[in-house]
Amino acid sequence: MPPPKKTAKKAVKKAAGHHHGKHHEAKDLRRAYEHIGRVEVLHASLDFPALEGVDALTKLAEDELENGFNKSAAELLRASEHLSFAVLSDDRSSGGDVSTALEGAIKEQFDELLQRAKDHWEDFEKRSSVLAVLYKSSRKNAEHTLRNGAYRRALEFARAAEALSHARQDDQRKLGLGFKKLQLEGA
Numbered sequence: 001m002p003p004p005k006k007t008a009k010k011a012v013k014k015a016a017g018h019h020h021g022k023h024h025e026a027k028d029l030r031r032a033y034e035h036i037g038r039v040e041v042l043h044a045s046l047d048f049p050a051l052e053g054v055d056a057l058t059k060l061a062e063d064e065l066e067n068g069f070n071k072s073a074a075e076l077l078r079a080s081e082h083l084s085f086a087v088l089s090d091d092r093s094s095g096g097d098v099s100t101a102l103e104g105a106i107k108e109q110f111d112e113l114l115q116r117a118k119d120h121w122e123d124f125e126k127r128s129s130v131l132a133v134l135y136k137s138s139r140k141n142a143e144h145t146l147r148n149g150a151y152r153r154a155l156e157f158a159r160a161a162e163a164l165s166h167a168r169q170d171d172q173r174k175l176g177l178g179f180k181k182l183q184l185e186g187a
Helices: 006-016 022-043 050-066 070-088 100-121 129-147 151-165
Strands: none
Touching (some): 022 050, 022 070, 070 129, 070 151, 100 151, 129 151
């Protein structure tokens, strides 16, 4: 893959708020590679509408990679991976067999993930409509599944929302995928 253009490098630095050197760019490229491999394996097991969301995120990630935004691509693919696991998780994995200590640790992690997602999400004024729908759907499903005691599933949805909040956002994010109310079924 060719190195990103200078303007792309500046955009990454500006978006990240700190120096994102060649070491980090290579690490993020490797992360994207690993995530896409796992998403490809999970892809065969997904049904619509989850498949539509995963495909949309994968397309966005591919665009980010082509434009040199490796960190954003890795975050989009990380979100896609977590969404896939959340949708494929069995609802029957309830909290009944979870100790009080473990339940407390799960809820603490859950709250931390959603707070980080909220903090990062609010940092941006403009959002891609596709990412906004997937983010809101992930949060909603996370909260619903946690209330129902499906802790593994809830954490995966929360991790997906947190990963989506780290994806690069700007005015060039336009997708003509033809869907406005993409919701991930799973809750």
